[in-house]
Amino acid sequence: MTLFGEKREANLKATQKLIESVIRDLGLDPDGSRLEGTESGRLAWGVRCGSAAVYVFLSVGDKENFIEVLAPVMKIPEQNILPLYRRLLELNCEELSGAAFGVKGEDVVLTIDRSTTDIDRTEVQSMITVIGEYADQYDDELVGEFGGLRHSDAGD
Secondary structure, eight states, X not given: OOHHHHHHHHHHHHHHHHHHHHHHHXXXXXXXXXXXXXXXXXXXXXXXXXXXEEEEEEEEOSSSEEEXXXXXXXXXXXXXXXXXXXXXXXXXXHTOSSOEEEEXXXXXXXXXXXXXXXXXXXXXXXXXXXXXXXHHHHHHHXXXXXXXXXXXXXXX
């Protein structure tokens, strides 16, 4: 393994410990929160923030590692899709700070990601908290405005 590979592996282990420590500080069991069956080279945890499920992914990249925090917000409704997409873009521009709405499969999601280089505990905690608070707020708001189902009510 090259020097950079060794540094990346050390960074991965340190970031994993950091994530698990933050999850523990949230009053949850990191081992019980760990998700199985994720993509090769990707670690994942799931936590709840109000009505929202929040997922933390730790991935090995070609040159550096990445952390992504993602929360499925709602199922895309069968009607009013273009007005919904416009509203999501407006929220990205006007309301959200450091996070963004996106679409993954049939879900509207909130996401935030960054390299794990020089990441600290406050940043990990903030990423989880921000995504959880936004998802818990906007799942009700968007479903009320555009119909559809909150992801937490969809049963998957």
